Structures are given as structure tokens and as C-alpha cells.
Amino acid sequence: MADKKVIAVIFGGRSVEHDVSVLSGLQFIEALDPTLFEGLPVYVDPLGQWWTGDALRKRSTYPVSQDTQLTQLTLDLAATATDRPRFMTQKKGFLGEKTEYVPFDLMVPAIHGSNGEDGTLQGLLEFAGIPFAGCRSLGAAATMNKQFAKSVARQKGLKVLPELTVAKPEKGAFLDPEALSQQLETALGEDAFPVIAKPSNLGSSVGVSKADDIDALVAALMAIFRLDSMAIVEPFVPNLVEYNVAVRRNADLAVETSAIERPLSKTEVLDFKNKYLAGGTPRGPKLDTGPSEGMASLNRVLSPEELTADQEKTIRQTSTDVFDALALAGSVRIDFLCDSKTGELWFNEANTVPGSFAYFLWEAANPSVSFLQLTSDMISEGFRLSADRLGSTDAASGDATIFA
Amino acid sequence: MTNSSKTQPWHSETIGSNGASIIWLHGWGQDHTAFSRLAGLFSNTFRNRLFDQPGFGKTPITLVGNGTREYAEELASILEGTGPHVFVGHSFGVRVSIQLAALHPEMVAGIIGIAGAGLQKKRSIGFKLRAKSLQTWGKTTRIIDRLLGTKMRPRFEQRFGSADYRNAGDLRPTLVKVVNEDLSREAQRVTCPVCLIYGAMDTETPPEFGERYQRLMKNAQFHSLEGYDHWDILTRGAYQCEAVIKRFLEKNDLI
Numbered sequence: 001m002a003d004k005k006v007i008a009v010i011f012g013g014r015s016v017e018h019d020v021s022v023l024s025g026l027q028f029i030e031a032l033d034p035t036l037f038e039g040l041p042v043y044v045d046p047l048g049q050w051w052t053g054d055a056l057r058k059r060s061t062y063p064v065s066q067d068t069q070l071t072q073l074t075l076d077l078a079a080t081a082t083d084r085p086r087f088m089t090q091k092k093g094f095l096g097e098k099t100e101y102v103p104f105d106l107m108v109p110a111i112h113g114s115n116g117e118d119g120t121l122q123g124l125l126e127f128a129g130i131p132f133a134g135c136r137s138l139g140a141a142a143t144m145n146k147q148f149a150k151s152v153a154r155q156k157g158l159k160v161l162p163e164l165t166v167a168k169p170e171k172g173a174f175l176d177p178e179a180l181s182q183q184l185e186t187a188l189g190e191d192a193f194p195v196i197a198k199p200s201n202l203g204s205s206v207g208v209s210k211a212d213d214i215d216a217l218v219a220a221l222m223a224i225f226r227l228d229s230m231a232i233v234e235p236f237v238p239n240l241v242e243y244n245v246a247v248r249r250n251a252d253l254a255v256e257t258s259a260i261e262r263p264l265s266k267t268e269v270l271d272f273k274n275k276y277l278a279g280g281t282p283r284g285p286k287l288d289t290g291p292s293e294g295m296a297s298l299n300r301v302l303s304p305e306e307l308t309a310d311q312e313k314t315i316r317q318t319s320t321d322v323f324d325a326l327a328l329a330g331s332v333r334i335d336f337l338c339d340s341k342t343g344e345l346w347f348n349e350a351n352t353v354p355g356s357f358a359y360f361l362w363e364a365a366n367p368s369v370s371f372l373q374l375t376s377d378m379i380s381e382g383f384r385l386s387a388d389r390l391g392s393t394d395a396a397s398g399d400a401t402i403f404a
Numbered sequence: 405m406t407n408s409s410k411t412q413p414w415h416s417e418t419i420g421s422n423g424a425s426i427i428w429l430h431g432w433g434q435d436h437t438a439f440s441r442l443a444g445l446f447s448n449t450f451r452n453r454l455f456d457q458p459g460f461g462k463t464p465i466t467l468v469g470n471g472t473r474e475y476a477e478e479l480a481s482i483l484e485g486t487g488p489h490v491f492v493g494h495s496f497g498v499r500v501s502i503q504l505a506a507l508h509p510e511m512v513a514g515i516i517g518i519a520g521a522g523l524q525k526k527r528s529i530g531f532k533l534r535a536k537s538l539q540t541w542g543k544t545t546r547i548i549d550r551l552l553g554t555k556m557r558p559r560f561e562q563r564f565g566s567a568d569y570r571n572a573g574d575l576r577p578t579l580v581k582v583v584n585e586d587l588s589r590e591a592q593r594v595t596c597p598v599c600l601i602y603g604a605m606d607t608e609t610p611p612e613f614g615e616r617y618q619r620l621m622k623n624a625q626f627h628s629l630e631g632y633d634h635w636d637i638l639t640r641g642a643y644q645c646e647a648v649i650k651r652f653l654e655k656n657d658l659i
Contacts, residue, residue: 030640033647034629054605057631370445372647 006104007032007379008087010042010050010121013111016206016227018046022062024356025110029057031359031371037379040104042073042087044111050074052087052102073102080129106131106382109353114201117353118144126389133382134330135352136389142326143350146200147232149326153347156325158318161337161346162188164233165200168225175221177214184217184233194236197221199228210236239340242348243307245315246333246358247323250369251377255323257316259364260307264299302364311338311345318347326350329385330378333358411481415462416455420447424513424659425489428454429479429497431519432579433568435461438494442638445646449659455479457500459575469577472496472522472585476503480511488513490658492649494638495521495609499587506590514658515598516649519609519634522587523616538564591620598624599652601645603632625652 011025012018022043029039041056045064053070055061061068073087079101087102107130109121119141125132135143143149150160164187169175184192197220198208207224211217217233224231246258307315319334333354337346357378362369369377417436426446430438436454443452456463457475466478479500483489490513493501498520505512527535542564545556561570572579598621602611611628618626627648632641653659 026640029631031643034627034644035647035651038630054631368448370643370646372643 004034004036004038005106005379006040007037007106007108008040008042008085008104009108009110010044010116011110012044012046013113013116014044014046014048015111015113015115015117017112019062020355021110021112021116021353023059024112024353025108026057026059027356027359027371028108028110028375031375033372033376036376040102042107043070044116048115050087075124075128075130076101077124077128085128085130106133106379106386108133108378108382110357112351112353112355113206114144117351118201126386129386131383131386133378135328135332136385139326139328140352143328143332143352144201145230146198146349147230149322149350150347152325153318153322156321158321158347159345161234161237161348164188166221166231166233168229168231175218177218180218181214184214188233188235192235193217195233196236197224197231197233199224200230200232201228237337237339237346239342241338241340243304243315243336243338243345244333244358244361245319245336246331246354246361247319247328248331248362248374248377249323249329249381251380255320257319257365258358258361258369259303259366260312260315261361261364262301262304264301302361306340308343311343314345318345322347322350328352329381331357331359331362331374333361411478412464412466414455414457414479414482416453419443419452419454420450422448423450424653425451425453425487427479427483427489427491428452429457429491429493429500430455430460431493431495431497431521432582433460433571434494437461438638439492442492442642442645445642446649457497459578465574465578468574469581471578471581472499472503472587473507475500476507480504480508483511487511490514490516490653492516492518493520494518495634496582498522499582499585502587502590502594505596506593509593509595512596514596514653514656515594516601516652517598517614517617518601518645519603519606519637520600520613520617521609522585522591523613524586525610526612588616588620591617592622594621595623597652597656597658599649600624600626601637601648602626602628603634603637603641604628604630605632606634606637608634 009025009028011021013021015021025041029041032039041052043051043056043064045051050073051070052073055068055070071089073089076086076088079086084103084105086104089100089102090097091100107125109116109132111117111121115121117140119137122132122135122140123137126137142152147163147165150163153160164183188195194210194212195217196208196210197217199206207227209220211220221231242263243260244263245260248256250256315336322334323332328350330352331354333351335348337348338344357374359371359374362374363371428436428439428443430436435456439454443454446452459465467474488511491501491504498517499522501515501517502522505515542560545560548554549557568579569576600614600617602609602614604611614626614628618624629637629641629644637645
């Protein structure tokens with residue numbers, strides 16, 4: 001049998017979604033076909049340092065303490081010129097420090113939110129010629145910025161809510177409520193309240209809040225600016241329900257959609273705690289119980305009965321269009337907002353590294369896609385897209401040789 | 405030998421109705437629900453019957469002091485006239501599967517042994533001396549209690565007995581018998597295809613057991629899964645087990 005491919009799954013990261021990312025990363029490793037692949041956990045701590053070690057495979061290791069036996073890693077950005085991609089690590093030996101190498105074949109970004117899902121990591125890997133799974137830098141960056149993703153969707157004729165983009169004020173300056181009211185009126189029309197304010201570049205409902213008047217909006221925006229430099233303000237959708245669907249390109253290169261879910265929430269807006277720690281047990285997801293946790297344990301209705309055939313068609317078609325328009329890859333979750341009384345639907349956002357890679361939506365799809373199949377397909381796609389990217393980079397092939 | 409007239413049915417749950425038959429046998433101290441996640445992954449393509457073995461879950465003890473051979477005989481009698489089946493066992497369940505394959509090869513199409521027990525760990529001389537002295541002390545406390553009416557033995561068990569031993573209740577004679585079993589000879593008699601899966605971090609039934617079983621059996625393959633222990637291989641490790649099991653079943657035409 002051929003050697004197993006080493007799949008480095010990178011998770012954690014300098015992001016507010018650090019903990020959720022740990023779960024998604026471990027779930028991916030646990031769903032790798034062990035006859036084909038060997039998982040290598042790569043943990044990025046909140047300071048941005050990279051680590052590996054068997055202890056990382058257990059949920060009970062988190063939060064990682066200084067006593068945890070881990071090996072610090074550095075990514076070798078020049079290795080693919082001559083060899084397989086690899087990490088470097090310093091080992092203390094008899095004759096002083098020695099560099100050792102940890103080779104791998106493909107990286108799977110499982111970092112949610114900034115510095116991982118936003119195209120930065122993907123750009124780094126593309127630069128270094130390291131094969132990786134999921135979206136390329138373009139799609140990842142485009143979807144991370146909610147306003148940009150919506151503008152592309154709008155151009156494609158897809159239905160999105162109007163929005164006002166607000167930049168973080170200069171240091172020492174404050175938001176001017178009067179100017180903000182004016183801008184709001186221009187963007188959303190008169191009597192815009194209530195509105196929803198959210199960070200432009202974060203996922204997982206982090207920092208999302210409802211404002212009933214201008215004072216509440218200013219307060220909400222100031223809270224958002226601790227997390228992000230841009231915020232978007234949208235009209236509040238009455239009778240709001242959300243629908244999510246996952247999209248991917250299957251092994252036959254056809255774009256397909258998963259089962260649709262309606263996340264359940266007792267509050268009007270899903271906040272982070274509700275979304276990930278459903279059941280009110282903050283320590284719950286750390287149990288070593290395996291894949292039925294994180295996003296997967298969020299209370300949800302799969303294939304909700306109230307959806308009409310037309311609504312389902314709209315959700316599937318819109319998400320496929322978004323997937324194509326933004327050149328996405330991997331398992332992407334597309335989120336929709338819906339007014340349950342009128343049935344109106346709006347494309348809300350695309351998550352290129354969704355919690356738990358949305359495997360539970362694929363397992364509930366018709367035909368069902370197992371998590372094993374999903375990880376294997378994502379890896380194959382990653383190798384294919386990375387191989388397709390550059391083609392020949394020889395200067396002579398483009399007749400661009402100067403130093404003959 | 406089977407004796408259906410004496411055998412009480414074991415409680416079981418059936419998952420899935422299409423495809424080949426898989427019988428699931430849980431580990432010591434557990435019941436059929438230990439396989440809920442893993443067996444669920446086979447629900448679309450197999451008929452899965454998850455048993456509670458006697459003394460566990462909803463199946464009462466049938467005979468105090470039964471060993472794994474008697475468990476296997478009872479199961480053979482329950483399954484008489486059906487099969488052959490594929491058996492998936494965890495830990496103690498692997499012992500019963502091996503016994504069954506050795507006693508009734510016609511009933512067993514294949515075995516998937518996850519963290520299979522049934523071999524003796526290689527122990528240091530220090531460990532053996534300590535175990536022997538504890539055994540002697542245990543017997544001594546029993547004699548003293550009998551002669552003087554003291555209650556040293558329960559305190560001794562509380563202090564030195566394993567958790568399984570302390571919690572075994574009426575199954576204690578079975579436990580003592582089972583942990584002292586060595587199934588090397590039975591393993592040599594197994595002719596069906598066998599898939600041995602162990603967690604690389606398992607200290608209860610270390611992967612070395614799997615390698616030994618592989619050498620003893622005629623047609624066995626061994627897999628060590630990184631990052632799993634004796635228990636979480638069935639939960640966190642369910643997908644990896646699924647991948648290995650499906651490939652094994654395909655390769656051996658057991659689907």
C-alpha cells in the first residue's frame with residue numbers, strides 16, 4: 001500500500017472563535033480515513049504560536065496549559081521548492097539545538113474567523129506552494145467581508161438586505177449620532193429602526209446585536225469596534241428565522257447542496273453563546289464525546305417542514321450561485337434570513353470554514369454524504385486546486401527571461 | 405454445544421433492516437448503547453443487532469461464574485439457525501467473539517475486534533511479585549475473617565481491588581475467571597477474516613495485543629489508530645473505525 005498522506009489540520013488561532021475552531025479541527029482529524037491519511041494536529045495558540053503533539057487530539061487538553069507536552073512548530077515556507085511541505089522544530093540534543101523536520105502533504109485550515117478563514121492563511125499557503133483544502137485566498141477573503149460578499153451577490157441579481165457600512169472612528173474620536181442617523185436614512189430609508197449591527201469580518205454571530213434607537217446603535221457599534229474595524233447595519237427582519245445550507249463540489253466536480261437546517265434560538269438574534277453552547281453548559285463541548293458537538297450539537301431542525309418547494313429551490317439555487325460567483329471550495333455554509341410571515345428570503349453570508357465543516361448537514365443530505373467521504377473529497381479537491389493554480393512558473397515559458 | 409432449552413434470550417436492539425447481518429457485543433461494564441454511534445454509521449447498509457450480554461444492561465445474569473466460553477455458547481444457541489454473521493466486539497465482546505468463532509466457525513463470517521481483550525499483559529517481575537503477594541494477603545484476610553469474625557476482607561478489597569472488581573456484584577466470579585483467561589489457543593483456531601483495531605493510546609488493551617492476535621490468527625489484519633484510548637475509540641474514533649471496518653468488509657466480500 002502506498003504511504004499514507006499526512007494531513008496537517010490547523011486550528012485554534014488568533015480569533016474570537018478560537019475554541020469552536022479547536023472542536024472543528026479535532027472533528028476533521030477524527031473523520032479522516034486512517035487507511036489513507038494520517039492526521040497531524042497543528043494548534044495555533046491565541047498568541048499566534050504553532051504547536052503539535054498527541055495531547056492536542058484530546059479535548060480534555062484544552063485550554064492548553066504550560067504543562068502540556070507540545071512541540072513548537074515553524075512552517076518552512078521554502079520547502080516545496082525541493083521537497084514535501086514541512087514544519088521545522090528545534091530539538092535539544094547532546095551537541096546543542098538541532099533542527100528537525102515534520103513533513104506533511106496537505107494542510108486543512110480549520111480556523112474560523114479572522115487569521116484563518118479570511119484568506120490570510122490561504123494566501124500564505126499559496127505563496128509557499130503548499131497544497132491545502134477549502135477555499136482559495138480569493139474566495140476566503142471575499143466571503144469574510146460581509147459587505148463585499150453581499151455586493152457580489154447583488155450584482156448577480158441575488159436578493160440581499162440593504163446595509164450601511166460604518167468604519168471604526170479614528171482613535172480618540174466618537175461616532176456622531178446625528179451623522180449616523182443621516183447615513184442610516186440614506187442607506188435604509190426613513191424609520192430604519194429596529195436595525196441589526198454586526199462586525200463586517202467576523203462569523204459565528206460574534207458581536208451581532210439589535211438596536212431599537214440611535215443610542216443603542218452607537219453602543220452596539222462601539223462594542224463591535226473592539227472586535228472589528230468595520231461594521232454593517234441592516235434592517236431588522238421581523239418574524240426572523242434563519243436557514244442554512246452547505247454547498248460543495250463533489251468528486252464528479254458537480255456543485256451540490258446539503259440538507260437545509262433551521263437553527264433554533266430562544267432569543268431574537270443568535271448570539272455566540274446560544275449558537276455554540278446550546279443547553280447552557282459552557283464546559284459541555286469540551287467533553288471527549290466526539291463529533292456530535294460544537295456546531296453539531298446546536299439545537300436545530302433539519303429539513304424543516306415549513307419550507308415551501310419554492311423557498312427550498314431559492315435557497316439551493318442562490319447558494320449554488322454564490323458558491324460559483326465567489327469561486328468557493330471545500331464545505332461552505334450559506335446562511336439565509338427569512339421573514340417567516342411573508343416567506344421572503346435574503347442571502348445573509350457565506351462561511352468558508354463553517355463550524356464542524358457542516359458535516360451534520362451533509363450526513364442529512366439526500367443522498368447522504370458521510371463525514372468520512374466529505375473529508376476525503378475535500379482533501380482530493382485541495383490537491384487538485386493547488387496543483388491547478390500555478391502551472392508552469394518558469395520565466396522562460398513566458399518569454400520573460402532577462403538574465404540569460 | 406448449544407442448549408436452546410435453557411437459554412434465555414438476551415436483550416437486543418436492532419438498527420437498520422437492509423444488507424448483511426452484524427452482531428455487536430459490548431465491553432465489560434457497558435451495554436449495547438456503547439455502540440450507538442458506531443453502529444449508527446452502518447444503519448443504512450447493514451442489519452445491526454446490538455446485544456446486552458448477560459449481567460449488563462437489560463439482560464440478567466444467566467449463571468453465576470460463567471466465563472466467555474459460556475457466553476459464546478449461549479449466544480450460539482440464541483443465533484442457532486441464522487447466520488453466518490459478522491461480529492463486532494469491543495474489549496470483552498472480542499473475547500466472546502473469538503470463543504464463538506473457535507467453537508462455531510460456521511456461525512461467524514468475520515470478526516471486527518475493537519480494543520480486543522483476552523491476552524495477558526507482559527508484566528515486569530516487580531509487578532508479578534506485587535500481584536502474588538496481594539493475592540496471598542487477600543486469601544489470608546479471608547481466613548482471618550473466618551477464624552476471628554473480623555471484617556478485613558471487605559476493607560482489603562476496597563483498598564486493593566480494581567474498580568471493575570469492586571463494582572462487579574454478582575458478576576465478580578465471572579470477572580475473576582475472565583481476566584485470568586488467555587485466548588491464545590482459541591485465537592489460533594479462528595479461520596474467518598479478522599480485523600483488529602486498537603487505539604494507539606490504549607493502556608487497558610494495548611495495541612501490542614492486536615499484534616499478538618494477528619500473529620496467532622490465520623487471516624487477521626491489524627490497525628492502530630493514533631490518538632485514541634480504550635474507550636473513546638468508540639466515540640471520537642467512530643469515523644475512523646467506520647473507515648477501517650468498511651474497507652475490511654469490502655475486501656472480504658462481507659457486504
